[in-house]
Amino acid sequence: MSRQSSTPIPAKGDSPGGPLGWIGGGGLTVLLVVALLIGLQLGGTPWRYRKQLWQLQGGVVGALVGYGMGRLMKKSSGREP
Secondary structure, three states: OOOOOOOOOOOOOOOOOOOOHHHOOOHHHHHHHHHHHHHHHHHOOOHHHHHHHHHHHHHHHHHHHHHHHHHHHHHHHOOOO
8 A cells, every 4th residue: 555645746837936936926016016116217218218218118029029939939849958
């Protein structure tokens, strides 16, 4: 006879160190506060710098979309490092 453990075995991705595991531990709150502070600072910039800010936003969004698409393409091809 084998003894069964009373603690469940965590599934892959359930561990706090897994993807997006930092969100539950207050990381989301910190991220929102930082985003709010950056938004307030950028809101006070003069209008002559708005074009550069829009270009920066576009570049960041493009980089994030490219990164996300790369991760999705890598997962769908079945290749893991």
